[in-house]
Amino acid sequence: MAESQSQEDPRTQVEAASKAFEHEFERFARFTGQYAAVQGLTLDQAESEERALAELRTRHLGKKSVLVNCKKSIGRVATEGRAAFGQLVQSREAEIVSAIEQAESKLKDHIQSARTQRESIDVTLPGRRPRRGHLHPITLVRERLEDIFVALGYAIEDDCEIETDFYNFDALNIPPNHPARASQDTFYTTEGLALRSQTSTVQIHAMQRRGAPVRMIAPGRVFRRDTPDPTHNPMFFQVEGLCVDRGISMAHLKGTVAELLRRMFGSKTVTRFRPSYFPFTEPSAEFDFSCFKCGGLGCRICKNSGWIELGGSGMVHPNVLRAAGVDPEEFSGFAFGFGIDRMVGLMYELDDIRLLFENDVRFLEQFE
Amino acid sequence: MLISYNWLRELSGTTLTPLELRERLTMVGLAIDGVEEKDGDSVLDVEVPSNRPDCLSHVGIAREVAVIESGKVRPPSSKPVRAEGRATDLTSVEIRDTDLCPRYAARLVCGVKIAPSPAWLAKQLEEIGQRPINNIADITNYVLHEQGQPLHAFDSAKLGGQRIVVRRATPGEKLKTLDGVERPLDADMLVIADAERPVALAGIMGGEDSEISIQTTDVLIESAYFNPDSVRRTARKLGMDTEASRRFERGADYENVLRAQNRCVELICEIAGGVATEDTIDVYPSPMPSRRIAFRPARVENLTSLSVAETDMKSILTGLGIVHTEESHAVWKCVPPTWRIDIEREEDLVEEIARHFGYDKIDSELPPSNQSGEHQPRELRIRKLRRTLQILGFDEAINFSFIEAVHDNQFELIPEFNTEDSKHAFITLKNPIIENEVRMRPTLIPGVLNSLRHNLNHGVRSCRLFETGRIFAKSDSGELPNEREALSLIATGGASEENRAQAPRETDFYDLKGSLEAALAAMNRGPLRFTKAQAKHLREGQSAMILLADGTPIGSLGRLAESVSDAYKFRQPVYVAELDLTRLLAAEELPVQYEPLPRYPSVVRDLTILVGRQITLEELLRTIEEQQVDDCRGAQLVGTYEGANIPEDRRAVTLRIEYRSDERTLRDEEVEERHRGLIDSLLRQYSAQLH
């Protein structure tokens, strides 16, 4: 066979191979036409056509193909016909390459775009992220308050929640028969210790520890024997502030509380001080602030008064200073206190503060 | 307290409208809760501070109004009475316990006619919320609301032996009070008795037997001053709260005893007829001393920053009935009126001047800044903890600090609290407010379990909560209990993703452990160690003890035991952890130290071995470390596998071992040889097989 092949006219061989290619290529030729049939192919079909085309290329242009064999035999062709033969082989090869490449390129483009299509996604599906938890509103407000006071030069203090009568009452100038001391109002342990009914206890500890001058606030849990209802809880959070120094007056108290309330409720907030009574301060004052909801015109939150009552304050009673080892003739100071829970209730317009301690995630989720 | 505007105007001559009064009184410390129009009058609801019993009457409020308007109180006017006979001939008064009753005055009106009150009196009382009864009772009530002095009228004919004895009750004595309740008395209670038996609870309520009735003709009017503490104690003990007790327990005006009685007698004669005795029996063995206060006018400005002219100070003091004389220019001597029991010291006088001069005139300024603020040392680290847990999907819970005693032995307490005799280590409330919640919580776990139950009951299936807070136990030393800050985590259901209805997988032990580790790493606390351990509330085989790197135990972590789960009706696995945050935060913070970056590449080799299920990863890692294979940089878990194709008592563990030298790039053959050696020793030590 090899003998007879080699005997055959190489030109005929080339033409036969070219013919064979044309025949085999026919099905790919439609991909390059004007109405490119390639558009009709699915991605799978196109990929299989691409593979078939690659096989076609191997068959006709690969190492074992007729054309490559003919190319190798150019040297053996008689000198006078060699150049013409070489041209023939080259031009046939070029035709085949060009045809294949055209089809290939069409197929590739199609495959690429089909693949892009297939791999397109719905960008509106939710991003993948773990559910985020929520801090308790009391924590959120407490942290804000602490940051404000640290910026104003105050130290944050805390101490025990279970106290002796001395710190909970005596040192705060609460007389021995004051109703607050009754087991009606204050929780007692079987050892006769009190659950602190205000964080003012911390003021005494702090003054004893730090001496005067001192600036501190004490945020923390306090306990009073109230049956839970929409406006009461037997446990709540309070902030007590204390500033003791030489020359401290009620003007400083007003300035400090007003500054705090502006930072919490907006720069337009107006603070009002009213005379009041607390055993641990003298003179004493309660403070109200202009309603942040209605701006003072009257609404549900401020019970139509335009003012919201928030807390108590005053100049530290000399007996309290003395109990903490500070000389009231040398130093004076102011103190103030209010409920964090109450502030939370106001800020978020809670209608039932028992919600604060139910830990219902549908409630907690609402705070950021 | 309800105040009639018309009545107040009669007494004070005020020209202010009710709404103006509301504003002005509020700004001197008498907050007005409301103003209500009533039949041609306005009724003001005044919130009287607890130290101002003098304001629990129309005269009292009128005094404040007079100072506000620079006016004068007009004393109530009534006609002089027809008087005849001596009270001492008709009755006698003996005070046996002068400590509880320093003053008692009795006067009689004979021949009265008991009838309903005239319309003006009934209307006046009704307006301020008082129910009219009969003319005598109503007059005493009227004078109480006018003057603040509680009075009582006895039917003189019903007083045994025509005597008044003020004494402590004897144990076993009883008294049926006007409200029809028979009250057992004890020796701490002061009573008004006749010759034989108690006829009234001193300062609180009269007795039914000596009550004024339609047959009454002679009345004995009691006006007295009772010890505030005594009245308060007795009223509390008997659960009573009356118009009289409310005033006596805060402190009445002992100098108003006769004035009020006289006013009452005058009104009785005018309205109910009758003839008064010429005298009153006034037993007042040792008159109360008056208070003298040294007052430095300069203190007003020192404490309030108000600069008040001395003339203004004096007019305020005078208006308030405070007698003042200048001892020197710098020091005045002040004597407050007997009705102002709250004024005891200089600062009180400063307040009187400031509140009438006007708190609104006080400047508003920040104190000069002279020190820098600081957070609590723990706070910034705890904030990192909170934020990390938040990112990991935990909501923050806050529970009450009290729990029920049923939890006493249900939970493993933190090691610090977990003593042999834990039952006696609890802090117990003497007077809980929520039924059964008698213990100050020694653990946060019951709280978070409750919160979890609440959420599951409301249709939530996946839930992660954390709480930080104090836990309590008795301390070995010292008077105060041991209070520690604790952290508790709880997780159940799926590890949820935002905006996706279904969690990709269920939470397990390692989720909770990982969350805890992440949170502590954020505080630069760690690494923690976890060892297999038993804990009361945790399921065996899925419970761990949490230890600091130095081996100190600080808490527990694991799957909630069935027994506890069942009690809470949980139908899905719940994982819970608790640890001692105080201990954790007390531990040294890890120093951060730079380590040079590797200069040569590392080579890693994975190996999978079959080991007994009881072998822990910690043991395998420790063995690898102990081999001290050259250039071995440690091992990390790739994964574990149990189940099909693995014997039941074994587990496949895949580890990735890292080899790296600081001097050169390791050759494959060297690594291979060392790795072989490592594998051989693992296989030998754990009778393991390669998988």
Ligand SMILES: [Zn+2]
């Ligand atoms: Zn409003």
